[in-house]
Amino acid sequence: MGSLGAILRHPNELYPLLKLKMEARNAEKKIPQQPHWRFCYSMLRKFSKTFAFVIEQLPTKLRDSVCILYLVLRALDTVEDDTGISIDVKVPILKAFHQHVSDKEWHYSCGTKECKVLMIQFHHVSVAFLELGKRYQEVIEDITKSMGTGMVKFICKEVETIDDYDExxxxxxxxxxxxxxxxxxxxxxxxxxxxxxxxxxxxxxxxxxxxxxxxxxxxxxxxxxxxxxxxxxxxxxxxxxxxxxxxxxxxxxxxxxxxxxxxxxxxxxxxxxxxxxxxxxxxxxxxxxxxxxxxxxxxxxxxxxxxxxxxxxxxxxxxxxxxxxxxxxxxxxxxxxxxxxxxxxxxxxxxxxxxxxxxxxxxxxxxxxxxxxxxxxxxxxxxxxxxxxxxxVVLLIILAIVVIHLFASQSD
Incomplete structure (x- = not known):
């Protein structure tokens, strides 16, 4: 939640903050309980609470496919971003990444923090991917292949012109x-x-x-x-x-x-x-x-x-x-x-x-x-x-008590 100072300066933002917390909590209850889906959605929240919030509001089939698209491309970006991987190793991985998406045995240790966890346990994403409908799988593989090819192009290429920037x-x-x-x-x-x-x-x-x-x-x-x-x-x-x-x-x-x-x-x-x-x-x-x-x-x-x-x-x-x-x-x-x-x-x-x-x-x-x-x-x-x-401050204390009580009653 926002800092106390910001809330004091903008008190009418307190209710939307609390409402957002409640919506996120309710959305979390709808997430599938299988280990691979729990992993995917927990990673989604670690990467971006905003992405997690809007993705979790989508209908189930779309929610799952957009979640996997996000994580697959985040993993691809982790490989591209890791300056510790030599170019001759990185390029083949980027070009073939779309093939790894459906491989339950594939994983690769790179990146840091949450990105490293995603890469090491990428098999969870692959298992979830294979449960998606065929049309969703084809879209994710196609976009991953195109993005990997584009990243390879810019590994050794500086962004010089505005056309380069747009590309x-x-x-x-x-x-x-x-x-x-x-x-x-x-x-x-x-x-x-x-x-x-x-x-x-x-x-x-x-x-x-x-x-x-x-x-x-x-x-x-x-x-x-x-x-x-x-x-x-x-x-x-x-x-x-x-x-x-x-x-x-x-x-x-x-x-x-x-x-x-x-x-x-x-x-x-x-x-x-x-x-x-x-x-x-x-x-x-x-x-x-x-x-x-x-x-x-x-x-x-x-x-x-x-x-x-x-x-x-x-x-x-x-x-x-x-x-x-x-x-x-x-x-x-x-x-x-x-x-x-x-x-x-x-x-x-x-x-x-x-x-x-x-x-x-x-x-x-x-x-x-x-x-x-x-x-x-x-x-x-x-x-x-x-x-x-x-x-x-008095209102904040009252609201905090109400929210704590509400969360406790929901968890019973």
């Missing part, structure tokens, strides 16, 4: 967007979305991660692996790591703003994709990620804290996003609110200000033309009521 993001994330669209189509719940829209849905998520993870990636041991394209950062500094130094903060902010602007080019495709979805659970799956992406981009824009640590949405606001994101009106409203936040941060002297403002105006027009934003209350830019700290 890299396609291989490591866009293919996931295509895979998810194919899984949703295979379930019969949705029409098959155009590849270009599915790609955009994933690229904006990948790009906001690449922006958000600058500080962590640049300080990675034994050496950094960065994916900011030289075509962008080369305009501002001689070396990518120079962006983190105090004397370069003005240039760093301008570089960051261009990176955020590049990510924003995918927004209209994402709105088009989501507006065509029919199944409420699938819609919510996508919409939560997309609203959080535009939110994180808005927080990152012109924010030099990106070069000092991780900048991301506070837990309480993230809980609000998950709670309030249920209809397309919610999505248009959130995108409009976050684009207003972005617009207020644009410095007219920024070298990309004109392009940034043009993209923001297009996003706001798309939201307003839908006629939907006004059908919901803003939870992002609204002025929050002021509470005394003592009152909030």
């Amino acid at each position: 890299y993001c396609h291989y490591v994330s866009g293919l996931i967007g295509l895979g998810l669209s194919k899984l949703f189509h295979a379930s019969g719940a949705e029409d098959l979305a155009p590849d270009s829209l599915s790609n955009s849905m994933a690229l904006i998520l990948q790009k906001q991660d690449i922006i958000k993870d600058y500080f962590e990636d640049i300080n990675e041991i034994p050496k950094p692996r960065m994916f900011w394209p030289r075509q962008i950062w080369g305009k501002y500094v001689n070396k990518l790591e120079d962006l983190k130094y105090e004397e370069n903060l003005v240039k760093a902010a301008q570089c960051l703003n261009e990176m955020v602007t590049n990510a924003l080019t995918h927004v209209e495709d994402c709105l088009t994709y989501m507006s065509a979805l029919r199944d409420p659970a699938i819609f919510r799956f996508w919409a939560i990620f997309q609203v959080m992406a535009i939110g994180n981009l808005a927080l990152s824009y012109n924010n030099v804290e990106v070069f000092r640590g991780v900048v991301k949405m506070r837990p309480g606001l993230a809980a609000k996003v998950r709670d309030h994101t249920r209809t397309m009106a919610n999505v248009y409203g959130a995108f409009y609110d976050f684009s207003c936040m972005l617009k207020s941060k644009v410095d007219k002297n920024d070298p990309n200000a004109t392009r940034t403002l043009s993209i923001i105006d297009s996003i706001q027009k798309a939201c307003k033309d839908s006629g939907l934003p006004n059908k919901r209350k803003s939870y992002i830019l609204a002025t929050e009521p002021t509470y005394s700290s003592i009152l909030v």
Whole structure:
């Protein structure tokens, strides 16, 4: 749950945080009890509580197939990321990884922490994979094969141009967007979305991660692996790591703003994709990620804290996003609110200000033309009521007692 200080500053986020805890607890009860499925879903939660939350809300067959797709590609990414594996060993593994997915005997020790556990006990994932329907298996194998091939291409290739950047993001994330669209189509719940829209849905998520993870990636041991394209950062500094130094903060902010602007080019495709979805659970799956992406981009824009640590949405606001994101009106409203936040941060002297403002105006027009934003209350830019700290602490204590009692009664 969010820190006490954050809750005191934003007391109206307490209820969504508690509600999220309850929803996650209820979803956990629906997970299959077989050891291989218990392992898969426990790993999913360790990697990402957000992914676990939205995946566990899906219908059973889709829930299981999306969980396995995520874990298989996470394992593939673990091999690709491990700088301790020599290239001549790594390349054959990446190319053949789609064949290992169905091999209950295969495992490989690499990575660290949760990733290493996943790799050593990968047989659990293989057993679960073999219980999926044939159409789901084919989609997962096909996407894994394509992604492994793409990763091999970028092992020794630097991300120099914006085209390289888009191609890299396609291989490591866009293919996931295509895979998810194919899984949703295979379930019969949705029409098959155009590849270009599915790609955009994933690229904006990948790009906001690449922006958000600058500080962590640049300080990675034994050496950094960065994916900011030289075509962008080369305009501002001689070396990518120079962006983190105090004397370069003005240039760093301008570089960051261009990176955020590049990510924003995918927004209209994402709105088009989501507006065509029919199944409420699938819609919510996508919409939560997309609203959080535009939110994180808005927080990152012109924010030099990106070069000092991780900048991301506070837990309480993230809980609000998950709670309030249920209809397309919610999505248009959130995108409009976050684009207003972005617009207020644009410095007219920024070298990309004109392009940034043009993209923001297009996003706001798309939201307003839908006629939907006004059908919901803003939870992002609204002025929050002021509470005394003592009152909030008393309420927190009361709510904590209620929650403890409720959890205890559910476990009986």
